Amino acid sequence: MKAIQHHIYGIKVTFETLSKGQLLIYFLPGAIIGLLFGFVFTFTSQVSDSAQVLNDVPLIGEGAASMVTGTVSFFDTILTEIFKFTVLTLLSPFNCLLSEKFDNKLSGNKFDGGFIRIMNDVLRAMLIVVLALIFEFFFMGAWWFFSWIFGLGILNPFVYFIISSFFFGFAFYDFSLERYGFGTFSSWGMAFSNMLHMIITGALFTLLFLIPYIGIVTAPVLVTMISTGTFLKMYGKPAPPATV
Secondary structure: OHHHHHHHHHHHHHHHHHHOOOOHHHHHHHHHHHHHHOHHHHHHHHHHHHHHHHHHOOOOHHHHHHHHHHHHHHHHHHHHHHHHHHHHHHHHHHHHHHHHHHHHHHHOOOOOOHHHHHHHHHHHHHHHHHHHHHHHHHHHHHHHHHHHHHOOHHHHHHHHHHHHHHHHHHHHHHHHHHHOOOOHHHHHHHHHHOHHHHHHHHHHHHHHHOOOOOHHHHHHHHHHHHHHHHHHHHOOOOOOHHHO
């Protein structure tokens, strides 16, 4: 499968570059943001754990615990998605620069426009992240309604993961799409034409993000680089061996 082959290339050049000590500075912004916003997960897990205490209350304990835990679980899912997209929004300026610098190392391509182009890229990246979040919640809501009607709730975690992965993947590819002159509509067209690429990239981000403590630091950097390498491989711009 080409999507898997392209990602193998992206992963390979990413770790080859990092192993040489290059671009490591881009892990710093994620570390700072992780320290500032990591309490969100801690708070929701503490509320969920405290709900279990209600089990000891006679008669109403089990039902109350179930209600509270279910409510917390729902909002935890929403908060987690918002949290991840918030991280991407705040890191957009750094991820744009990282993607361009990594592209230059791999392809040798130089990009004109200077500071104004970079700022335009950043603003578009932030807009895409917000739109991706809105569309993700729309499709999740549509699936929830569909699964509720037809009794397919058992598939919800899997479908939610696929939907989330697609939109996260697209958010990462947009750094390269903007740089190579893809308009808004052509970018979305590219995403839906290469859904497996989007899903694999987004799944890598989600899985890395789940790693305690280090996930929030490493996931944005690693997936920005992997998506950049994968994009170049998709469009026939592989890295010259001497530059990797």
